[in-house]
Amino acid sequence: MTFLGMPGAPPGVGQLRQAEPFPTAAARALEDSQLRRNLRHATSAIRGKRAAAVAEVPDWEELRAAGAAIKDDVLAHLDRYLVQLEDQVTARGGTVHWAGDACEASQIVIGLVGATGESKVVKVKSMAAQEIGLNDALAAAGIEVTETDLAELIVQLGRDTPSHILVPAIHRNREQIRDIFTREMPDAPRGLSDQPAALAEAARAHLRRKFLSAKVAISGANFAVAETGTLVVVESEGNGRMCLTLPRTLITVMGIEKVLPAWRDLEVFLQLLPRSSTAERMNPYTSMWTGAVEGQDFHLVLLDNGRTATLADPRGRAALRCIRCSACLNVCPVYERAGGHAYGSVYPGPIGAVLSPQLTGVADNPDLPFASTLCGACYDVCPVAIDIPAMLIHLRSRVVDDKRAHQRTAEAAAMRLLAWTMSDSRRWSRALRLGRAGRLLGRHGNRISSLPGPLAAWTASRDLPRPPRQTFRDWWRTGHRE
């Protein structure tokens, strides 16, 4: 159930839902010492660099405030900006499609690829495409997809799933990547070394022919300017430029919240995004195009897939400000230890913990709002000032409300019993005295390390103090006199 009954992202397609509870997945990840080493190494390196890149900008806080407000303005007038974007793109020769959910978006893309008569496409890394499971849908339709981003290629060749928004293969180290390339890339050079430069070179050679022969490309978008119809893709490797430039047909799948009101707004986001994501003053390549350019066919697919449901919650909608920089992942103590796969969604880490449950409805991701220590580091680094800790607390209450409304859990029954007991002082005093029976437990060391029956869940990760001989109320009445 999503907010106000708005349809969320449909189950069964894409990758937004936990397959197993977060604590189960996280516990397994914690046992993988290699994974923890890889994550600690990568995230600690980027944290320092990001801090330096941000410290260099004297007006960072002002840019951040502007970024947040521009996004809030977008959300407040999203209908108007989307229609304006559609008008501008259409006027300049592009075609705009609207997709209510993942299934519809994939069907639109399959139809567009089919219309070209091609059965092979090259693809630029896109969170929206990952979210809707586009590769699986295309494969099922007989269309061969080649991921061209280095990390996505590593994930694809390793038959793996992404674990980070920016660096989907962050859970792999250089030796593991070398092994994947050697095993899965027929044209990998013999004796390939595990030096990052050699691995990048191998990917370059592997993809070069595919770029040259590609007729259709699929991309995401970082921004789209309503005022002009300009699409923006921010990248590093040049695979984005290859895909956006060489093929005759370009299909861009974009979440509806990515629109910006005016061309001028890019002056804010092109400062916020690179420094927050890769800790660079500017990322190597940014491509901007307006409508169909250089003789291309251009299609823009606007995707809802639970975004309007997210928009409907006044205390949750700010999650849609997110520009997918991944700074919050890199500073999160929970992410650093559990890794991205534990979240079960393409959006892991702090932003995933607030975004995924809203896109799907909290019932389908009930653990994620609890997958946080509420330390607040994510809020501090967020370039669009999303108050993730406050939103997590709000979503925790939504999870509880949802459970109360839809499930008869033992916890809910216990809470009802407790409410009845606490509403009467005599009942409450008697219950407290009953609690002294708990002294039978915890006779060793004055701590109870495991409660019996279903109560054991409480002591699974903590001890309970042994109840005292006398309740506080009894002590007050008997021993405490003026």
Place this chain on the structure above:
Amino acid sequence: MSSRDQILQRIRAATADITSPPDVPRRYSPATAAGAPGSAEADDTLIDLFAERAGDYQATVRRCPYADAARVVGEAVASHGARRIGVPRGFPAEWSAQLPEPVPDDPPLEVAALDILDGVVTTCAVAIAETGTIVLDSGPGQGGRALSLMPDYHLAVVRAGQIVATVPDAIAALDPLRPLTWISGPSATSDIELIRVEGVHGPRTLDVIIITTAFKGDDVRGGGPYAVCG
């Protein structure tokens, strides 16, 4: 009801509670008139900053007066052993005079022809000092988007007057209706252990030459991004 109408209707229902949309506070440093292309004051600090920041990306930055451009372009290309160099339409003839094997991109070269080039020379529309970025807009001397992408070596010639101070200055100077490519150093990736490696799919080597003086009526301070020089 179409998906379009459904989505728009959902948005209106979802945002019905928003009665006073936020004002956007723009208290950050705005575009500066001083940094705009064509501003009268020569600003060596801007040139220095651009050279330093472009150099931080492992781009090799050279400076020369207009009269020496052909020699410096030739030397830069030779230093990489590149021979077959794509030359876009509108690239000043004086600057390409000492290229070993110029290949005119006029009419635009096919992808297969681009693939066998050793390198490419281009001008640019705008350069940004603060971030060491050059921006191409397919204007004169720049060719189509594929020309500066396919060859492994890219030499960009920047006239000093095209350097603006900040990102807001660049946004103010650029035309969004042209296809734009912002380039900050050579192609790179951080996908392996978040360590930056130069050179993936785009050019693995980027050289920049800054033309510091005017020549033959070409005012390096004037003209804006679309002036054809030479």
